[in-house]
Amino acid sequence: MPESIMQSCLIRFLRDPQHSAAKLSPGEWQMLIRQARRSNLLSRMTHLVETYDLLSFVPEHLQPHLYSAQLVSSSNLRSVKWEVLQIYTALSEADIPFALLKGAAYVMSERDAFQGRLFGDIDILVRDEQLKEAEKALIKHGWFCTKIDPYDQKYYRTWMHELPPLKHLKRQTDLDVHHTILPPTAAAKPDINKIWEQVIEVKDYPGMYVLSLQDMILHSATHLFHEGDFEQGLRDVVDLDALLREYSLENGRAWAGLLTRAETLQLSRSLYYGLRYARMLLKTPVPEALTREIATQAEPFGFSRYLMDKMLLKAMMPSCIGQRTHLLGLARFILFIRSHYLRMPMRLLIPHLLRKALRQEK
Amino acid sequence: MLLSSIPPRKLKQQLAEEGINLKIGPFVVNLSSTLPKVAENLSDLYGAYTLEDSHRVDFHIALQSPSIIRRWIRPQAIFSFDGYLPFKPLPQTQSFAMFEWGLNWCVANNAHQYLVIHSAVVEKNGKAVIFPGTPGSGKSTLCAGLVSQGWRLLSDEMALLSTETGLITPIPRPISLKNESIDIVRSFANDDIFVGKPVHDTAKGSVAHMRAPMSSVARSDEAAVPAAIVFPKYRKDGSIELLPLSKGRTFLELAENSFNYHILGSTAFSALTAMLDQCECFRLSYHNLDDAYATLGNLIDA
Numbered sequence: 240m241p242e243s244i245m246q247s248c249l250i251r252f253l254r255d256p257q258h259s260a261a262k263l264s265p266g267e268w269q270m271l272i273r274q275a276r277r278s279n280l281l282s283r284m285t286h287l288v289e290t291y292d293l294l295s296f297v298p299e300h301l302q303p304h305l306y307s308a309q310l311v312s313s314s315n316l317r318s319v320k321w322e323v324l325q326i327y328t329a330l331s332e333a334d335i336p337f338a339l340l341k342g343a344a345y346v347m348s349e350r351d352a353f354q355g356r357l358f359g360d361i362d363i364l365v366r367d368e369q370l371k372e373a374e375k376a377l378i379k380h381g382w383f384c385t386k387i388d389p390y391d392q393k394y395y396r397t398w399m400h401e402l403p404p405l406k407h408l409k410r411q412t413d414l415d416v417h418h419t420i421l422p423p424t425a426a427a428k429p430d431i432n433k434i435w436e437q438v439i440e441v442k443d444y445p446g447m448y449v450l451s452l453q454d455m456i457l458h459s460a461t462h463l464f465h466e467g468d469f470e471q472g473l474r475d476v477v478d479l480d481a482l483l484r485e486y487s488l489e490n491g492r493a494w495a496g497l498l499t500r501a502e503t504l505q506l507s508r509s510l511y512y513g514l515r516y517a518r519m520l521l522k523t524p525v526p527e528a529l530t531r532e533i534a535t536q537a538e539p540f541g542f543s544r545y546l547m548d549k550m551l552l553k554a555m556m557p558s559c560i561g562q563r564t565h566l567l568g569l570a571r572f573i574l575f576i577r578s579h580y581l582r583m584p585m586r587l588l589i590p591h592l593l594r595k596a597l598r599q600e601k
Numbered sequence: 602m603l604l605s606s607i608p609p610r611k612l613k614q615q616l617a618e619e620g621i622n623l624k625i626g627p628f629v630v631n632l633s634s635t636l637p638k639v640a641e642n643l644s645d646l647y648g649a650y651t652l653e654d655s656h657r658v659d660f661h662i663a664l665q666s667p668s669i670i671r672r673w674i675r676p677q678a679i680f681s682f683d684g685y686l687p688f689k690p691l692p693q694t695q696s697f698a699m700f701e702w703g704l705n706w707c708v709a710n711n712a713h714q715y716l717v718i719h720s721a722v723v724e725k726n727g728k729a730v731i732f733p734g735t736p737g738s739g740k741s742t743l744c745a746g747l748v749s750q751g752w753r754l755l756s757d758e759m760a761l762l763s764t765e766t767g768l769i770t771p772i773p774r775p776i777s778l779k780n781e782s783i784d785i786v787r788s789f790a791n792d793d794i795f796v797g798k799p800v801h802d803t804a805k806g807s808v809a810h811m812r813a814p815m816s817s818v819a820r821s822d823e824a825a826v827p828a829a830i831v832f833p834k835y836r837k838d839g840s841i842e843l844l845p846l847s848k849g850r851t852f853l854e855l856a857e858n859s860f861n862y863h864i865l866g867s868t869a870f871s872a873l874t875a876m877l878d879q880c881e882c883f884r885l886s887y888h889n890l891d892d893a894y895a896t897l898g899n900l901i902d903a
Contacts, residue, residue: 266655269656269658276683277684277685303714304711306713307712307714310713310864311713
């Protein structure tokens with residue numbers, strides 16, 4: 240019987256690094272490192288070990304793994320900063336304001352969530368009416384379109400909230416350019432103008448913005464529950480947890496603003512789930528009154544919540560050897576379908592998935 | 602305890618269940634597999650390696666069939682590192698080569714306490730010689746030739762340059778010989794050198810593994826001082842040529858041949874320059890192993 244995610248070394252450590260570190264056996268440290276690596280959280284774990292000065296608890300022969308993870312994360316950080324600078328050069332030359340989203344935004348606004356985080360693609364937001372111009376400016380600076388298949392082109396441009404993914408010719412880095420935070424086909428339709436109203440300019444970079452902390456939290460919650468990639472699910476919860484903790488530091492117990500904002504942007508359901516799993520998994524300190532309030536506003540009915548709990552917690556379990564089960568595969572598959580369903584109505588979704596499936600066979 | 606001390610049937614069973622914990626250079630690798638080739642090749646090539654406690658493991662590796670169908674029809678093998686699958690499946694005949702390639706991948710991506718340089722490393726009289734090499738340069742052939750005549754094998758595939766001590770950490774493993782070099786080494790080597798049966802039609806052509814000498818494996822914990830960098834180039838004909846190479850040029854080529862230079866950043870720069878300060882650098886063109894053996898012997902004795 241594979242252990243449940245709640246008892247996993249990784250969750251125990253992330254919840255309370257100081258107390259758990261003192262209690263972990265050498266075998267558990269090894270398991271912790273494996274689970275953290277599998278969930279893309281090894282450098283975050285290393286960051287926590289360093290912050291709380293826990294290295295003396297780590298068995299000596301495992302320490303090089305943490306040291307390595309730290310080097311990976313600092314080189315990753317260097318390249319993200321460099322990449323952001325290149326994007327900034329391309330877009331500011333064409334006078335196109337843009338907002339960084341997710342990881343790159345945490346870095347440039349120095350949110351705690353960036354510490355030890357690994358970054359893949361960079362995501363940016365530009366205004367819908369400037370999308371074409373932005374694409375031109377980026378292509379001029381060496382980015383190119385990776386999906387040249389006409390169906391993919393149409394899929395991204397018509398149904399999704401972004402340009403087809405761009406890649407830089409020389410550096411091979413990926414860039415996603417969005418014009419809204421959810422696809423226009425999704426049921427929830429957050430008003431992007433309201434998000435632009437509250438963006439914050441990055442110091443020393445006129446024209447480059449990040450979302451307000453509130454919107455960052457909502458976007459992070461949305462991302463977790465609208466994306467199909469649940470192997471990264473736990474990493475997303477860790478992001479959300481870090482953002483919420485910062486929010487709590489900045490606002491004390493005055494969380495009502497977050498709730499109102501979620502309602503304004505039609506993202507209450509995402510926030511509900513985000514808070515639910517952040518609290519459940521990482522014991523994120525969220526005021527009791529807030530969770531009660533959001534539950535009355537946006538709690539899904541019993542059975543669907545029950546299913547979500549079952550599947551999500553299963554899908555997020557870091558699957559090392561021997562723990563990969565058919566149930567896990569099924570849970571991830573259902574969540575993948577669900578994420579697509581949330582983004583597109585059935586009449587679009589079914590032909591899309593069919594086409595994808597047939598193309599894979601070829 | 603040595604791997605060779607486990608009876609074949611027990612080895613098979615242990616591989617299928619909790620796996621075995623092999624000490625390979627500075628790492629402990631937990632390998633589990635139900636594929637018949639793996640157990641067989643392990644006994645042939647890893648008999649002299651020690652087994653370790655399970656809590657010391659660095660990399661958990663499994664080699665399995667991707668599905669039940671693939672066990673019988675055009676059998677395939679899949680490599681997984683802690684449940685992560687970095688490669689596409691390969692025909693099962695190549696499962697052991699896949700273990701070797703996969704382990705290279707694990708080290709190159711996870712052991713940044715070293716600058717990992719794509720090269721063979723051998724040692725004589727306490728002096729390590731590094732042969733960086735692009736595929737086809739003949740570094741493995743040269744390495745196998747020297748090792749078969751008593752040089753110590755540190756690695757056929759990667760120099761682990763410790764960024765802390767500046768020494769090369771040994772990771773002696775079977776030497777992978779490709780295509781014509783299989784016969785070249787067989788005819789050059791002494792009789793006590795074991796070269797396994799070649800596997801044909803891999804991405805690299807035919808591949809056969811030569812067992813690492815027992816004495817090299819026994820000295821796995823003994824780091825070596827780098828003394829020379831030699832870029833080999835195998836030629837079909839012509840005489841042997843050993844030409845000095847500038848340190849600047851060598852630096853650039855080594856940086857390019859490193860798997861993790863970009864991750865180590867300035868640490869890699871310092872480690873490489875410190876190493877080059879104490880090394881002589883050359884380009885070597887050779888077309889037979891006897892000449893190369895003599896020339897490199899002289900270089901070390903000088």
